[in-house]
Amino acid sequence: MTQYFAGIDIGSTMTKVVIMDSGIISSIIGPTGPEQRRLANKVMEKALHEVNIPFREITYVVATGYGRINVPFADKQITEISCHAKGVAHFFPEAKTIIDIGGQDCKGIRIDNGKPVDFVMNDKCAAGTGRFLEIIADALGIKIEEMGEIGLEGNHPAKISNICTVFAEQEVVARLAEGVSLHNLVAGILESLANRVSRMVNRLHVAEEVVVTGGGAKNVGLVKALSDKLSYTVAVPPEPLLTGAVGAALLGKDIADKTLKDGVSLETKERSLKEIKIF
Amino acid sequence: MAEEEKKEVRKKRRTATKAAASIGPMVKESIGGTIRAKQEGKKLAYTFIVCLYDEILSVMDIVPVWTENYAGVCGAKRDAERFLERAESLGFSRSLCTYALCGLGFDQWREKLGEMPPDAPWGGQARPDMMLSSGQILCDPRNKWYQAAQQFMPDVPIYDVGLPYPLYEDDIEVADVQDYYIKHITEELRGLVTFLEKQTGKKMDYDRLSEFVDLGERTWNMIWETYELRRAVPTPMGTGDAMNTMVPMVFMMGTQQCYDFYLALNKELQDKIARKEGVVEDEKYRLLWGGGLPSWFALTDFNYFNSKGAVFPVETTYRMIEPIYRLNIPDTNDPIERLAWRWFGYWTYWYDKAKKRPGSEPDVERLIQYIEDYQIDGVVMHEAFSCRTWHLGLIWQLNQLKKIYRPIPVLILGKDGEKTKGKRELPSLILESDIIDISSYSEVDTRNRIDAFIETLEQTKKNKV
Numbered sequence: 252m253t254q255y256f257a258g259i260d261i262g263s264t265m266t267k268v269v270i271m272d273s274g275i276i277s278s279i280i281g282p283t284g285p286e287q288r289r290l291a292n293k294v295m296e297k298a299l300h301e302v303n304i305p306f307r308e309i310t311y312v313v314a315t316g317y318g319r320i321n322v323p324f325a326d327k328q329i330t331e332i333s334c335h336a337k338g339v340a341h342f343f344p345e346a347k348t349i350i351d352i353g354g355q356d357c358k359g360i361r362i363d364n365g366k367p368v369d370f371v372m373n374d375k376c377a378a379g380t381g382r383f384l385e386i387i388a389d390a391l392g393i394k395i396e397e398m399g400e401i402g403l404e405g406n407h408p409a410k411i412s413n414i415c416t417v418f419a420e421q422e423v424v425a426r427l428a429e430g431v432s433l434h435n436l437v438a439g440i441l442e443s444l445a446n447r448v449s450r451m452v453n454r455l456h457v458a459e460e461v462v463v464t465g466g467g468a469k470n471v472g473l474v475k476a477l478s479d480k481l482s483y484t485v486a487v488p489p490e491p492l493l494t495g496a497v498g499a500a501l502l503g504k505d506i507a508d509k510t511l512k513d514g515v516s517l518e519t520k521e522r523s524l525k526e527i528k529i530f
Numbered sequence: 531m532a533e534e535e536k537k538e539v540r541k542k543r544r545t546a547t548k549a550a551a552s553i554g555p556m557v558k559e560s561i562g563g564t565i566r567a568k569q570e571g572k573k574l575a576y577t578f579i580v581c582l583y584d585e586i587l588s589v590m591d592i593v594p595v596w597t598e599n600y601a602g603v604c605g606a607k608r609d610a611e612r613f614l615e616r617a618e619s620l621g622f623s624r625s626l627c628t629y630a631l632c633g634l635g636f637d638q639w640r641e642k643l644g645e646m647p648p649d650a651p652w653g654g655q656a657r658p659d660m661m662l663s664s665g666q667i668l669c670d671p672r673n674k675w676y677q678a679a680q681q682f683m684p685d686v687p688i689y690d691v692g693l694p695y696p697l698y699e700d701d702i703e704v705a706d707v708q709d710y711y712i713k714h715i716t717e718e719l720r721g722l723v724t725f726l727e728k729q730t731g732k733k734m735d736y737d738r739l740s741e742f743v744d745l746g747e748r749t750w751n752m753i754w755e756t757y758e759l760r761r762a763v764p765t766p767m768g769t770g771d772a773m774n775t776m777v778p779m780v781f782m783m784g785t786q787q788c789y790d791f792y793l794a795l796n797k798e799l800q801d802k803i804a805r806k807e808g809v810v811e812d813e814k815y816r817l818l819w820g821g822g823l824p825s826w827f828a829l830t831d832f833n834y835f836n837s838k839g840a841v842f843p844v845e846t847t848y849r850m851i852e853p854i855y856r857l858n859i860p861d862t863n864d865p866i867e868r869l870a871w872r873w874f875g876y877w878t879y880w881y882d883k884a885k886k887r888p889g890s891e892p893d894v895e896r897l898i899q900y901i902e903d904y905q906i907d908g909v910v911m912h913e914a915f916s917c918r919t920w921h922l923g924l925i926w927q928l929n930q931l932k933k934i935y936r937p938i939p940v941l942i943l944g945k946d947g948e949k950t951k952g953k954r955e956l957p958s959l960i961l962e963s964d965i966i967d968i969s970s971y972s973e974v975d976t977r978n979r980i981d982a983f984i985e986t987l988e989q990t991k992k993n994k995v
Contacts, residue, residue: 317978332982333989363942366989369957370982372975454925456932 258499261318264354338498340365352467359452402472405438445476605826764808769842770832814839822912
């Protein structure tokens, strides 16, 4: 009988769900918003609907991300550190270093055989995160999705000195007024972000293969800036937003396999997605 | 089903020992005691912990007002913000030692009002008759804080005791330089005695000082023996408790009350060991608190670690003693000299050991010793942004430890699928916050890091060969 495993990653800006059997059969990515509990239900329903599988047939559900405590139907909650390690190793078995650049935080993880052995987190400052890019894109009047390509065309990246997102925004506007080209400005911003991230990640003694995940991995200019800064080629998974959810589902499979091997019953939550009313 | 609106309720902190639980009332009584002492006309002195002259003050009947302690109390009660903000409004930088900021804000307010600020924690901090500053490692606030406070109390004299941090260098032997340090420290202490005699109109009773210093040394030995009991598996006491039980060590050294406290703690731990009663029922991970003063407003984080089966049998923070036999104190009847040797011996104890291991240095050597003695699975450090003294160099120490000390045997999977034996460093975690300023702290983020660290420890244990 086919077993299905679900991983749900509720990040600060995006919520991701995957359903897997031997591979990914369904995946949903959507904005998180404030009503995480209600949203967790909705995205799971959507993911199940895509493959016409009832929730009761999901063998195990693992939740990860900051919002993992807001997933009442999850059988287990595991941090993104372990889930990203597992997920990245699935795509890159020889990966040793993961850099996850999320909406509101960034992390570095050293892994060995898909297991985390060390990590660093920047959860105190927007300057190494997707939020930094959102604010700057807004200030420049461009779409965040375009930043990477625009930055790649900048041959002389502007030096952005401020490490504070708010003050960097002011600096960018001032440089634009001075006549610095948009391409060079964006290239400078991406370089600045890469500097911040690599300073943090270098605490881990970076080793190859280096993989970048999260929304930041979709920015080709940022990936190049990181590669240049770290002096390592940086690999990107097929869908970098999903590695956490993939890892969560795979860890769920590991748990199910272990209970089978140990001859004990698999403890799960009730398989229903009840509607939750806030008031 | 509608979700109920939840009220925010702070979980009460749990301690594992009765000794630790007794500290809160002890500190409250001590602070109240300084206010009463002031009313009775006794001489009060602002001073810092680990000052080396605890016994001197006792003999001169000077009541110490421990300014760092009071700031810690404000922090623990989450009532430091108004004092920090006041200090910032006076022009002090937010990046300064937040003990000092809290104290300066408090002092200015008290002086302006002519009475304690409203609802001052535990009655407030008594106004001193003198302020005694003293250096310690890199801590320049310990020299500058009281100079800044003197702006608000211009009639209160300051005496600064210059206590050195003996330099560690590969090509300097401790034995070759110790006489210079001892001479300097001794002169500094004698200068302090002269100042105190002038302030009090009393002469120092050196015989009585010898008795206090003897008791202090016996207390150092008692604390050492007691804390070493925590090597037991399961450990009977963790760092959370030690952040309480350090109080007599640093605020009452040389007194019978101090010695009796550790004697009672010793017995309590022995009883727990006999019953195999640990800090937690199922001890899974033994951790070393490798450095950093704690976040006084978030000591419940130790309970959070405990809830995951993680305990801290040992810490470097506030373990300000070594057994006296290690300090090579020569035979001398001069209590001032004995104090000087105690200071020098404590700070230099790890120097010779560090020289024997390539890449090591005293703080790293101490970490290694504790890891081995206490069967440690992982190291946690706390980076408090406002304190250079105890936090500068922590990351370097951790990096160096990882480079030179790899005790975990593992199998490493090579590119061709072959497994080879290797050694790995201990997992480590760095928490980031502050000692007093709660605006630097996020419980959600801190606990997320702790969760991730526990998962890392679990994986490391599973993969151990």
